[in-house]
Amino acid sequence: MEKIILKDSAYGIKKGTILGIQEMTENEKLFEIALEGGQKLDHEPGQFVMVSVFGAGEIPISVSSSPTNNGSFEICVRAAGKVTNALHKLEIGDMIGIRGPYGKGFPIRILERNDLLIIACGLGIAPLRSLIRYVFDNRKDFGNVHILYGCRSPDNMLFLDEIKEWKKQKDVYFECIVDQATPDWTGKVGIITTLIPGVRIDPERTFTALVGPPAMYKPAIQELLSMNVPESQILISLERHMKCGVGMCGHCQIQNLYCCQDGPVFNYEAIKHLKEAF
């Protein structure tokens, strides 16, 4: 057997250095990463990267920062499995591997000039925060912006500092809700779908971006449809465990689609007939 080095392998990685780590909750950390030699990640909001922790493995993680950030990008990671737990043990200055970005993100060019209703539930805020930051960095290109954010309890709330800002900002309608309140919580309690009917939108010119756990999609989409938001304007990001990221390994396949390449962001009209999508 002859061994050769592949310069253009689909599985080759770029080296990334951890520049910053922010503990967001008990289980979630935000990592700031710079690619070797100042390379730009060059992603779209909603795309994901394959993150390698050497010795532990490789996993798909969506990018949380806006492409308008130069020099570094961010990923928000919940310690859930072998690789994410290993990632949580790393320190500033440690090296990880990055492949990507992969997949289809939110169609920014189509979203421009329209109103946005962004609905994030739990860790769904991670990919949506990339879109939110992009929109704020290019605010005049978009119409009205609504953000709804739901999570299990106030202790699970991510991006707290930014949320405080969003609440104050005049150019965004922001509301959040928790499933279970803590004694000091003064906000709303309940599931996120209950916030949807209260949002005042013009459905014809509103695109909704919806990301959350699988169980949230059906009821949330029902609410949006009953408000007459067109199916093609409901954008959702589907979670699958991509192993390769390049449309080969089969793990992320949703019937005839590969979530890693055809998604992870889909419009509802295109996938509503797929029984395995939700």
Next chain:
Amino acid sequence: MEDNQYAILRKEDFNSFISALSKLHKLAAPVFKGYNNYAFEEIRSGEEIELKYIPTILPPKKFFMPVRETLLEYDISKGLNVEAVTEYEEMLLFGVHTCDIAGIQCLNMVFSQHPQDHNYLIHKQNIKIIGLECNEYCDEYANCHLMNTHLPDGGYDLFFTDLGAYFIVHINTPAGEELIESAGFFKSAQSSQLNELASFREKKKALFKNELPIELDLIPDLFDRSFESKVWDDLDERCLACGNCTNVCPTCYCFDIKDVINLRLIAGKRYRVWDSCQLGTFAKVAGGKNFRKTRKERQRHRYYRKFRYSIDRFSRFFCTGCGRCSRTCMAGIRLKETLKSLIGTKEDAKA
């Protein structure tokens, strides 16, 4: 009249030809493994080859996409040193049936999509294929006539047809031509020999008949209407979720990617290993949700990947009719029976 595209190898020269080939490169061919089992293995002489064989336990995909294959090597002893790699060797495959050549053609399409899989493509570049025609129908499990893979249709360098006293060999590529020239032993085919090939193919029509009461063109439509069929419930009860059917399938290519690190924890490898959509956790995500939780959903997925989804993606069926999935299934799930039930269910619905 001679035909440059066809050459003749006399039977008495076969063993010398194989010996000559085995001196050129590593050479693998079907060998008998006992109990009606055959396998592609490295051989050195013609006597080791079983010319009359039913599909081998594993298809030749194992040479193109090894069961386990290193993708990346890393070393963290002096900073992070990481390189994408592949290992390959030049080799020849002799005796590949048309169903398995079709399987390789399917995999070629998959791994040539962008971004290309260079690990696979380098193996492909270094493997020459010598096909061998089936003179007889192999057994009750095959459906090669339905899939139209029982006759040669490209995808090989040379293709052998056994016509009794001699082999007539189709030369399909310059690499194939080179093999024939370097080995010697071959003569150009005469028109009488080409006529003999034509009459052999004509006789073959009587031996190979459509296995199911459906035309191939109508299968995608059948599957479009069968997603909620009760046939899948029946498979749910029988399937053991062992993954044998996908391992032996010539067009199944799903894989997992894993890391292994040395005991000093300074160097490691990332490798891919065959995986199976039939295994319980294949479509499970971090939050615990499993998108194909039941064996019914997983079996249905396998059938749709062979008969429906690949039409959208590659305009081609990914079943080659080799019959391996049915031959290997411990629970007696038979592809032809499944298709027959789907066809029957459709007719019931009409009535």
